[in-house]
Amino acid sequence: MATTYNNPKITQRIREPLFQVNRVRFRGSRESQCENLETNFLQLDLTRILNELESIDIDILNKLSYLIGEPADVTNAVNLNDGLTYSIDDVNIFIDKDGSVEEALEIDVMNKISSKLSRLLNKIQRLENGN
Amino acid sequence: MAINMADILNTKKRDYQYNGPVESSDYNERVEENYKDLVYLYNKSNIIDNKLSQAFERVIKDHKFLSSAVEDLTNRVSALEATSNTISLHSFSQIDYSTLVGSSFAVSGTELLSFDPIYNTISLPKVSSGSFSKLKFTSPTAGQVVPEFFKAKIDTNFAGVDGNGAVIDTTPIYNAILDAPDKVWKRNVIVESTSMAGAQMMLYVKIPAEAAGSLKTNMIKINPYPAFGVDLVSIEYSSKQNPALADSDGWTPLNKKAYYDGTTEAIGKVPPGGWSTTGADTIRNCPPVAFTFPDTDITAIRIKFIQRNYFTELGKAIYTYGLSDLDIRYEKFLSTGRTIIKFTAPDGDVIENVTNVTPKIYNVPSSLISSAFSYRIIYNDSGTYTLSNPGASNSVWIEVTLNMLDDKTAPVLTDLIINYE
Numbered sequence: 417m418a419t420t421y422n423n424p425k426i427t428q429r430i431r432e433p434l435f436q437v438n439r440v441r442f443r444g445s446r447e448s449q450c451e452n453l454e455t456n457f458l459q460l461d462l463t464r465i466l467n468e469l470e471s472i473d474i475d476i477l478n479k480l481s482y483l484i485g486e487p488a489d490v491t492n493a494v495n496l497n498d499g500l501t502y503s504i505d506d507v508n509i510f511i512d513k514d515g516s517v518e519e520a521l522e523i524d525v526m527n528k529i530s531s532k533l534s535r536l537l538n539k540i541q542r543l544e545n546g547n
Numbered sequence: 548m549a550i551n552m553a554d555i556l557n558t559k560k561r562d563y564q565y566n567g568p569v570e571s572s573d574y575n576e577r578v579e580e581n582y583k584d585l586v587y588l589y590n591k592s593n594i595i596d597n598k599l600s601q602a603f604e605r606v607i608k609d610h611k612f613l614s615s616a617v618e619d620l621t622n623r624v625s626a627l628e629a630t631s632n633t634i635s636l637h638s639f640s641q642i643d644y645s646t647l648v649g650s651s652f653a654v655s656g657t658e659l660l661s662f663d664p665i666y667n668t669i670s671l672p673k674v675s676s677g678s679f680s681k682l683k684f685t686s687p688t689a690g691q692v693v694p695e696f697f698k699a700k701i702d703t704n705f706a707g708v709d710g711n712g713a714v715i716d717t718t719p720i721y722n723a724i725l726d727a728p729d730k731v732w733k734r735n736v737i738v739e740s741t742s743m744a745g746a747q748m749m750l751y752v753k754i755p756a757e758a759a760g761s762l763k764t765n766m767i768k769i770n771p772y773p774a775f776g777v778d779l780v781s782i783e784y785s786s787k788q789n790p791a792l793a794d795s796d797g798w799t800p801l802n803k804k805a806y807y808d809g810t811t812e813a814i815g816k817v818p819p820g821g822w823s824t825t826g827a828d829t830i831r832n833c834p835p836v837a838f839t840f841p842d843t844d845i846t847a848i849r850i851k852f853i854q855r856n857y858f859t860e861l862g863k864a865i866y867t868y869g870l871s872d873l874d875i876r877y878e879k880f881l882s883t884g885r886t887i888i889k890f891t892a893p894d895g896d897v898i899e900n901v902t903n904v905t906p907k908i909y910n911v912p913s914s915l916i917s918s919a920f921s922y923r924i925i926y927n928d929s930g931t932y933t934l935s936n937p938g939a940s941n942s943v944w945i946e947v948t949l950n951m952l953d954d955k956t957a958p959v960l961t962d963l964i965i966n967y968e
């Protein structure tokens with residue numbers, strides 16, 4: 417799914433289960449095949465819903481990672497050059513540009529923004545104190 | 548509007564005994580209930596997925612342009628500095644050793660100073676294989692893992708609202724150690740009335756030496772939650788074997804030599820709680836901070852927090868504080884290292900002469916700065932890098948050398964300021 421827009425066609429999609437309402441069951445013969453089909457459809461539907469919910473769960477974590485960052489490997493010295501800024505695949509951004517130069521869409525994680533703010537606050541304090 | 552799922556589901560409980568449904572009407576009713584519920588769940592999942600995407604789309608765009616605004620502020624502060632012929636370290640993109648590869652000033656990979664863009668510091672080169680966390684480790688399969696020996700305690704016997712019958716809403720304390728995006732240690736203190744003393748607590752953390760193997764420690768990293776929203780009052784350590792995580796353990800301020808006592812600009816750069824005037828070095832609205840200190844045997848640490856800020860909701864006051872990605876580490880540093888930082892004059896200006904270079908290092912006393920830090924100014928004279936000033940330059944490069952002190956302190960450079968004319 418796209419990151420910077422939402423496709424209305426997907427938003428408006430109405431989805432129907434595989435499970436079918438069979439109102440004639442008691443009029444015909446009670447066959448196991450029919451019972452099993454019903455149960456199988458129900459099971460398939462429930463599995464699909466579960467998978468979709470799990471997929472949303474993972475999606476939430478992935479999206480949070482863009483904003484907050486991912487856990488670092490702390491076993492050895494942490495490589496801090498990585499993981500502070502995320503590039504989102506196939507998305508570019510034009511800021512104050514006429515369209516001739518493009519930049520990959522890079523997102524600074526919270527720690528990096530905090531870091532920049534912290535540095536700025538120190539410098540402003542120094543300027544205020546005339547140092 | 549939140550939807551109560553229990554009110555929506557159509558499938559009803561049935562209590563058949565000994566036989567199944569014998570009437571088609573009951574059977575039909577059940578399958579229709581099931582069908583409606585499945586339609587509802589499918590589409591509810593779809594709606595949630597789309598809500599998430601739309602919320603994320605909004606947040607990510609706002610986030611991106613707020614980040615751009617911070618960049619803009621950086622440029623404007625840089626321009627303000629330029630009015631007094633000063634340039635400082637604004638971005639780690641100024642670290643520019645690659646330009647000098649092939650010249651006599653080239654810096655080899657092993658002697659290159661390390662830099663930390665989260666905590667805004669430059670320090671000695673690190674030996675990756677000899678550096679490790681004392682609180683957690685990374686498993687290839689499970690990600691970050693906190694050992695079972697991890698032990699922590701909170702003491703709220705202080706003035707203020709925390710612990711005095713307040714309603715506490717908290718996440719597990721080991722969330723303070725992990726830096727997963729969905730995990731933060733938060734402690735919401737919900738009270739009927741506020742207090743001038745705010746909410747106060749002391750967090751005790753025992754170093755799980757059983758897992759870490761060694762007690763030798765030289766770095767602590769603290770990411771308060773909310774960032775820029777909590778006061779950090781003190782950081783102390785104990786070297787007592789089997790600490791009880793109580794006052795009786797005997798605690799020493801991490802800034803035990805009271806470096807830069809009373810120097811306002813050092814607040815936030817030295818570990819709080821070591822100065823002669825209690826509270827003078829408190830980091831108000833603390834950003835993420837890291838402190839490097841001489842090799843020290845540490846069995847436990849304790850950190851005091853104060854939350855003065857609060858929210859109000861439904862007639863109650865909510866004080867929130869906590870931590871994420873707390874780490875206590877041993878970093879193995881090499882004894883010396885170099886890097887090269889590029890300083891460029893503002894547009895329309897040139898650097899004719901560098902009159903002063905001032906390092907900002909706060910974990911080394913002023914008297915030892917000259918042992919820990921030295922520099923050379925490199926100029927580009929018609930394509931040749933040289934120490935001789937050609938007269939007017941758009942940019943100069945400062946070669947910074949850091950040396951470890953005798954007590955094994957790795958100096959941490961937090962800024963470098965040059966004055967020029």
